[in-house]
Structures are given as C-alpha cells and as structure tokens.
Amino acid sequence: MILSILLMVLDHRFHQAETLRSTLSVLTYPIQFLAEIPSDVGRWITEALQSRHDLQETNHRLLRENLKLHAELQQLAALQAENERLRDLLGSAYKIGNRVLVAELSAMDLDPFRQQVMINKGSRSGVFEGQAVLDAHAVMGQVTHVSPMTATVLLITDVEHSLPVQVLRNGLRTIAVGSGRINRLELPYLPNNADIRNDDLLVTSGLGGKFPPGYPVARIVEVKRQPGKPFATVTAQPLAQLDRTREVLLVWEISVPPQFPEQEEAAGTPGFPLSPENETEAP
Numbered sequence: 001m002i003l004s005i006l007l008m009v010l011d012h013r014f015h016q017a018e019t020l021r022s023t024l025s026v027l028t029y030p031i032q033f034l035a036e037i038p039s040d041v042g043r044w045i046t047e048a049l050q051s052r053h054d055l056q057e058t059n060h061r062l063l064r065e066n067l068k069l070h071a072e073l074q075q076l077a078a079l080q081a082e083n084e085r086l087r088d089l090l091g092s093a094y095k096i097g098n099r100v101l102v103a104e105l106s107a108m109d110l111d112p113f114r115q116q117v118m119i120n121k122g123s124r125s126g127v128f129e130g131q132a133v134l135d136a137h138a139v140m141g142q143v144t145h146v147s148p149m150t151a152t153v154l155l156i157t158d159v160e161h162s163l164p165v166q167v168l169r170n171g172l173r174t175i176a177v178g179s180g181r182i183n184r185l186e187l188p189y190l191p192n193n194a195d196i197r198n199d200d201l202l203v204t205s206g207l208g209g210k211f212p213p214g215y216p217v218a219r220i221v222e223v224k225r226q227p228g229k230p231f232a233t234v235t236a237q238p239l240a241q242l243d244r245t246r247e248v249l250l251v252w253e254i255s256v257p258p259q260f261p262e263q264e265e266a267a268g269t270p271g272f273p274l275s276p277e278n279e280t281e282a283p
Helices: 002-014 018-048 052-090 261-267
Strands: 099-108 116-119 132-134 139-146 151-155 162-167 173-178 201-204 216-224 233-238 247-252 279-281
Touching: 018 099, 162 216
Parallel strands: none
Antiparallel strands: 099 116, 099 247, 099 279, 116 151, 132 139, 132 247, 139 151, 162 173, 162 201, 201 216, 216 233
C-alpha cells in the first residue's frame, strides 16, 4: 500500500510513470483491438444484410441532402467573400480554416466520477494534450492524456472541466463549468444583472488558448435571479451529443498570411494548406 501511494504521488506530481503508461498502452492495444472485433463483425453483417429497398431510400435521401448542401455551400462562398472584404476594410488579420483530424471513440471510461472517453488516435497521429475535440454539432471536450495510438478526452460536462465562453447575442464573456451530468453545464460567475436569457447560444471565446473562438458550446435553458445573492443561477445544455457521438474532430488552429490569386494558382489548392493522410480542412 505504501509503494502504491508513493507511485501515485510521484505520477500525479512529477509524471514519473508517463513513459511506463505509454508503453503499457502499446502492449494492451492488441487486446483492445481483439475486443472490438465482434462488434465490428456484427455491424458489417448488419450492413451486408440491409435490404435493397432500404438502400434505395437511403440513396435518395442522401441525394436530396447533397443538393441542399450544395445550395448552402454556394451561399457560404458568397458570405465568405463578403467577410474577407470586410476584414480588409477593417484591417483585421486574415485567418483561414482550421486543420482537423477525424477519430472514432474506442472506449468509455468506467469511472462513475469522471466523464471521459477514449479515441483511436494518439501521438503518432499528432494528437497532443490540451487539444480541442468536437463532434458534428459542437465542442465535446479536450485531450487530457496521449499514448502512441490512443488518447483520453475529458468531456466539457466533467466537474473538473471549465471552458471560457461568450454569449453570441451580445458578446458577454464567462466560464462554463461541468456539472457531472451529461446534459448540463453551469455558469456560476454571472452577476444577477447580467444580460443573459433563455435560449441564448454560447460559443467558445478563444480565451485561455485551448479552444479556437466561435465554436458552439451550449444553449441556455434556465436563468434564476435571487434577490440578495450576488450571482445568478444559470444552466446550459450542451449542443454536442456527448452520449451518442461515435466520430469526433480533433482541431488545430492555423493562421497563415493571405494568398493572392497568382500564389493560389501556383500552390494548386487556393487558400488551404496541405494536410497529411486522414486529415481534412474545415471551412
């Protein structure tokens, strides 16, 4: 017991067991891979036995969604061009999209006091501690531990997680703190007279250097103001599907100088840096 306590203290204070933990994670990775084989085989059999009618309906639905997305993309291109013109007028810094890496959830944490998940990308893919993690809807959390082939992600609803946010409607900045419940965030530092309402959208403020600014986080669902107390009781619901998402995005924030049309034609891909395999560029 004394040796175990000593090892835990050394690991927590001085990270002495980090190398040993990474080595053990490499050794146990084949076991995790074998444990996932039955579910992968079952999913493949289900997809293989799917009826032709279902496949046709899915194909038609995807075609309609693709057409709708193309129409929205045309509108987005116009808005992006207008935004660039406004940036030039205001003398703002030019910034292109973020580099992202797609990963899949490989395991859930069995600790009832922690809300974290494990993903199938690690330091070999460039993942680093403190990296922002999103799903298709909003911010999910950040990487807290990295091994060569896996990483642990602390969700934004964990009681030890706090995230700088701002209200999209008026730019009010505050801190969103995890409540320990998968569908709830708390904003404990807003005074009673703060301009915040139900249904206000919270986005990342970019302060703290962990999360790029402007990503959606949560929506306000309850505001209670009690006379005699300095702070209001404000509750928000995360927009990310923390209990259902399987694929996630790991984000790198990249800022590069603008390219003129001649430079873009020479580079081959206008306005976007090259990315390694399995990586994409988010607009």
